[in-house]
Amino acid sequence: MREGEGGYAPTDLATKLLSKNGFDPYLEQPATVWLLHWKLAGIGMKSTTWWYLFNCVVQQTFDKESLFKALKSYTASVPYKVSDSTLRRDIDVCLASYLPKTVNGGSAEDAAEPVLAELPLLQQHMGMKSTFSFRRGAKPTLPDALFTYALVEFWERYVHSSVLSFERIAHDYGSPGRVFKLDEYSVGEKVLALEHSTKGMLRWTDTAGVRQVSKTPDFAPTTLKNRLVEAMYG
Numbered sequence: 266m267r268e269g270e271g272g273y274a275p276t277d278l279a280t281k282l283l284s285k286n287g288f289d290p291y292l293e294q295p296a297t298v299w300l301l302h303w304k305l306a307g308i309g310m311k312s313t314t315w316w317y318l319f320n321c322v323v324q325q326t327f328d329k330e331s332l333f334k335a336l337k338s339y340t341a342s343v344p345y346k347v348s349d350s351t352l353r354r355d356i357d358v359c360l361a362s363y364l365p366k367t368v369n370g371g372s373a374e375d376a377a378e379p380v381l382a383e384l385p386l387l388q389q390h391m392g393m394k395s396t397f398s399f400r401r402g403a404k405p406t407l408p409d410a411l412f413t414y415a416l417v418e419f420w421e422r423y424v425h426s427s428v429l430s431f432e433r434i435a436h437d438y439g440s441p442g443r444v445f446k447l448d449e450y451s452v453g454e455k456v457l458a459l460e461h462s463t464k465g466m467l468r469w470t471d472t473a474g475v476r477q478v479s480k481t482p483d484f485a486p487t488t489l490k491n492r493l494v495e496a497m498y499g
Contacts, residue, residue, distance in 0.1 A: 298380055298381060299407050299445075300411060301380065302445075306318070306444050307418070308418065308422075313336075314359045316439075317339055318332065319443065321335070322399075326397070328393075329356060329357075333352060337349070340352070360397060363382055363384065384406075386446055400446060401447070404447060409462050414493040416434060418490070419434075420486075423440075428477045431456065435447070463492075465481055465483060466483050466484045466485065
């Protein structure tokens with residue numbers, strides 16, 4: 266959604282995907298679910314809890330109380346007051362959105378599964394309802410085109426350079442590697458496909474131990490992102 270003078274309205278991307286004649290109006294494609302996660306946790310314009318959880322929590326295992334304390338400290342500098350109850354409710358909603366209903370205290374008959382629950386990103390410890398772990402490693406349902414789309418947005422937002430190191434792609438705050446909880450091997454597989462998926466707009470090199478992605482003269486971010494969205498559903 267985008268915010269304007271008349272309130273909120275769908276973005277062009279939302280219309281392209283979710284309109285009646287869009288690519289995926291019923292949220293049936295894994296690419297759409299991964300894209301929703303990216304917009305929440307990678308961009309995080311209106312979803313601070315999502316962004317903080319997937320970027321700033323570095324422990325493999327964490328619990329709700331430690332997340333609450335860390336997030337409360339993080340939000341202490343914002344120009345508006347956030348109550349403890351609001352923060353705890355936001356954490357509950359964020360975590361529950363990645364857990365199947367049967368794990369989250371309900372049954373399949375009670376309500377539909379959360380959209381993000383199909384992503385292998387979080388798991389709740391059996392018998393410990395307030396303890397969770399990240400699921401790091403390969404993500405077979407994550408399309409190369411979506412990884413590349415996220416990389417372009419990360420690059421536009423955080424990196425003012427024509428080259429981007431492998432380490433930043435894999436580990437920086439807001440990077441695809443961190444937000445999608447990929448290990449280095451899985452990130453490596455994705456960057457190897459960049460030149461093909463971008464039709465030469467990005468180039469991967471690994472020379473003398475220097476691993477990086479570079480923009481070519483043909484690089485056009487808006488055009489590339491549009492192509493990548495079409496490739497996800499092609």
